[in-house]
Amino acid sequence: MSGAILVCDNVTMRFGGLVALDGLSFDIRHGEVLGLLGPNGSGKTTFFNVVTGVYRASAGSIDFEGREILGLSPQAVCRAGITRTFQRSRLCLGLSVFDNIMIGHHRALNHGLGFNLFRRKALARQVTESRELAHELASSFSPTLGRRLDEPAGAVSMIDRRRIEVCRALVSRPRLLLLDEPSAGMTHEECRQLMDDILAVRERMPGLSIVIIEHEMGMIERITDRCVVLNYGRKLCEGRYREVASDPEVQRAYLGAALSEQREAA
Secondary structure (H helix, E strand, C coil), X not given: CCCEEEEEEEEEEEECCEEEEEXXXXXXXXXXXXXXXXXXXXXXXXXXXXXXXXXXXXXXXEEECCEECCCCCHHHHHHHCEEECCCCCCCCCCCEHHHHHXXXXXXXXXXXXXXXXXXXXXXXXXXXXXXXXXXXXXXXXXXXXXXXXXXXXXXXXXXXXXXXXHHHHHCCXXXXXXXXXXXXXXXXXXXXXXXXXXXXXXXXXXXXXEEEECCCHHHHHHHCCEEEEEECCEEEEEECXXXXXXXXHHHHHHXXXXXXXXXXXX
């Protein structure tokens, strides 16, 4: 890991009188897995929404690979090389596994009427290549999932649905992947399997930078290189997981001042 792929400088996001992000500054390094931590309402998902163009920040700047991206549309941010998943599933359950994955690849496909009507061989080649790509991605997570491309997404298990969402985010070959609570709604064993998947993705795509929001601290400790902790939209601290987990301010943010003081007294 060397250098920063994304640099946030004094990023502020206001919703009327509510300050959701308050002068947030930190960087994400090439090839690292960064854990974004904080109690509910600390600004983690808001940060993802600002980076990906869903919200337009009130102040500050975000530099991605030397280019300012604040103010870009979500489509332009995706074209720049940043993709994401969402805490709540955004799958189209009635569509096939293949179709759901290809939603993330639509900008690379030729949708022109003339192409689809008259260039039939080229269209067939595009479909074949797309299926091969979807099969390769899905099979890298689960060989069984790779064999179920034509089945409705609603017919697969919760962990496979999460895998489909990650595949959809990876199919465009991003350089920065944002994962918003990928283990939500899964059992502990499914969480462990999904973290294995993410570690495998990192092995296959060594240049990929990943930011993960996750409340399963055992998972965060296992897969991250570094963590940034937010509280009330501000950066509380950053460092390796064990460093931030032992920080008294972080313990107060998660546990409350009274309980944290009881722990210190004990």
